[in-house]
Amino acid sequence: MPNRVAMRAPVDFEGLNSASDVDNAPEVESSSESDYLDSSGARKRRRTASADDGGDSLDLDQAEDEDDSEDDEKHFQTVLSTIKAPSRIKRKTNHTQAEQEAMIQPSNPILAPTDPNTSFSRLNVRPWLVQSLANMAIKRPTGIQKGCIPEILKGRDCIGGSRTGSGKTVAFAVPILQKWAEDPSAIFGVVLTPTRELALQIYEQFKAISSPQSLKAILVTGGSDMRAQAIAMAQRPHVIIATPGRLADHIRTSGEDTICGLRRVRFVVLDEADRLLHAAGPGSMLPDVEECLSVLPPAAERQTLLFTATITPEVRALKSMPQKPGKQPVFVCEVDTQMLAIPTTLHQTHIQIPVTHKEHYLHVFLLTEANKDKTIIIFCNRTATADYLHHLLRLLDHRVTSLHSKLPQRQRIDNLARFRASAARILVATDVAARGLDIPEVSLVVNYDIPRDPDDYIHRVGRTARAGRTGESATFVGQRDVELVLAIENRVGRRMDAWEEEGVNLETRVLRDALKVVSEKKREALLEVEEGREVGGKRKRAKMKLRAE
Incomplete structure (x- = not known):
């Protein structure tokens, strides 16, 4: 479960000028790792559980609470899902359903006019x-x-x-x-x-x-x-x-x-x-x-x-x-900010996968008949994962680009422009791309890593199904990700369907078509990532000098 961290009290809306207004407050859950930059280019992250460079898994608390009640079990059964939880993972929550709805539901909201004939x-x-x-x-x-x-x-x-x-x-x-x-x-x-x-x-x-x-x-x-x-x-x-x-x-x-x-x-x-x-x-x-x-x-x-x-x-x-x-x-x-936090035109799906073969499933998934021509954003929790996936998918002949905080600003702008212009059909990104970006052509969002904060999920999948258009999200779920999915489903008030496409069995295709080739390209991608890393800037400059000679 997410770590608990201290949160300062909300800022005065009227003043919003005084730092003295924000000292004492309750605790809140920490959110998923994002890659925002400050003005000097330093990386700012919200800390989460560690994962390896390939982004294969997220660490969750595996300790079982023997005192979990049957009420907790029944509550989650009504919300979730087609996802099968491993027997050793108990479904539990810190709040009752009524408490969760109270946290989400606004008090005395002022709603917008609903007359469809209203003009500017x-x-x-x-x-x-x-x-x-x-x-x-x-x-x-x-x-x-x-x-x-x-x-x-x-x-x-x-x-x-x-x-x-x-x-x-x-x-x-x-x-x-x-x-x-x-x-x-x-x-x-x-x-x-x-x-x-x-x-x-x-x-x-x-x-x-x-x-x-x-x-x-x-x-x-x-x-x-x-x-x-x-x-x-x-x-x-x-x-x-x-x-x-x-x-x-x-x-x-x-x-x-x-x-x-x-x-x-x-x-x-x-x-x-x-x-x-x-x-x-x-x-x-x-x-x-x-x-x-x-x-x-x-x-x-x-x-x-x-x-x-x-x-x-x-x-x-x-x-x-x-x-x-x-x-x-x-x-x-x-x-529509409470239980309709995601568009009604968005079809949410999940894919249960073995965490040791996430890349293999991703490659096969991107090449299915339904997805091979779609414009897609793939979200990762870490810059290292995004960088690695960009190299891997390029080696597998996908038209791909990337967006994360470790890229120079000029490259970030150029990569996003390439994606907008459809020069690349796949964008591998961290949460820097999760908020506000409006690219109408995006029809599929893939959560390669599940965000630890359900609100981050809402922003990610909101890159598709915009302005009344239809869209789809696919979330890769490993055996340790069940509690994260439960939290997301409770937050958005809708459950994810199991992904399916007629005549397609991803596991069969992985074993038949992708196991060998993806494993080979995976090694190449890891080498490229390692070679591209700077050690005080010297390694990269030395390589460029050798190539110039």
């Missing part, structure tokens, strides 16, 4: 924005957009929760752009987001929606030249899209030149707020977020917008913070 014009969106959205093939607002856009235009702070692929970026970009067009000023809005790839996507969407106007937006993320970013910020852009670590670095090093412009910000957006406000573990971004917010105008002089697909206790607790003088109550709009 009826939401008081200006004609130039309506036309710009229509040019992007966005003609009808989604639930989260119907709920949030009018209230943000009224000047209210907002917490917006909606499942993945529901158009949350448009829900905050449109009102910000409309307000900016009415009163253009320098550094009108700041958008903070946890990953570089998501920041780039939001930047591109702001540019596209605002194309009829002269909006100047800049991107401030790690992996790029700080000097060029500082110059761009000094020129007072209208919107800054940033990762917290890099913007905090600019605040620390650029001094008054940077801070002066930020003191007049009218809008602050925390996209993927659950990740940004997560207070536990060495990978927490909260200190950098607090530093960024500390130089912004007081809460009464700005609008603060939080958006996420998974409403965590930290995020929901912000609604009950004391109201500041002169401010309207915080508006909360939740659309």
Whole structure:
């Protein structure tokens, strides 16, 4: 089971400026390992149980509790599943079903209008924005957009929760752009987001929606030249899209030149707020977020917008913070964030496999008639696993690329561009690709490693079945992964079906077609990974020099 770690109390939604508000709090479960970078390029991870470089297994507590009650057994039998648990693993939970539902269900949620005929014009969106959205093939607002856009235009702070692929970026970009067009000023809005790839996507969407106007937006993320970013910020852009670590670095090093412009910000957006406000573990971004917010105008002089697909206790607790003088109550709009956290058009499946042959099953699975032409994202828990799988699948003649925190920023951008352009049909990634990325062509998500946090699962599978499209997820389940799957099924309120394809027996195909060839390529891939590692940079430079000679 996941380790328990201390979590600081939620940040004041109205203030969101003071680090002193976050000292005492209950414990929460630590989440699955992710590969987020801070501004200096250092890897930030949420610690999990160790696994080998091939990602063959996850360590779980195997001690059996002799006092487990029959009620626990019956509870899980109703939720799970077609998954067969090994007899030595007892199904157990720390909470009753009612307690779990209470943690998930929001109290007094404000729901979005359900009228299917609602248009952007009826939401008081200006004609130039309506036309710009229509040019992007966005003609009808989604639930989260119907709920949030009018209230943000009224000047209210907002917490917006909606499942993945529901158009949350448009829900905050449109009102910000409309307000900016009415009163253009320098550094009108700041958008903070946890990953570089998501920041780039939001930047591109702001540019596209605002194309009829002269909006100047800049991107401030790690992996790029700080000097060029500082110059761009000094020129007072209208919107800054940033990762917290890099913007905090600019605040620390650029001094008054940077801070002066930020003191007049009218809008602050925390996209993927659950990740940004997560207070536990060495990978927490909260200190950098607090530093960024500390130089912004007081809460009464700005609008603060939080958006996420998974409403965590930290995020929901912000609604009950004391109201500041002169401010309207915080508006909360939740659309399908509880037991409908994943799209209804997503078909969830699982594949039980022996952990010693995960790569063999993956290779055969990718080549089945149903999957051989699909655009696929394969998620791993560790960068080492993602790097290894990328090498292996390339050697097996798959069109594959990768995305993880150990790659240089230029390569991350190029690899993602290749995948978007269908130059590669498979993307092997860690959780840096799990949040916010919108690639409509993705029709299958494979969980090669199961995330330890069910919310991370929701974000991963949310890369497909977006905006009403259909999609499929396939989760590889080893004999020690049963409890993780149970937790996921309880969180999403739906069980995974056993994967099947007519006329296909994966085990037979592995034994007949893949056992020898994959084992050979596996050795080659491991050698390539080892040869590519840097030891103080010397080994790699020496190899490049030899090749040049």
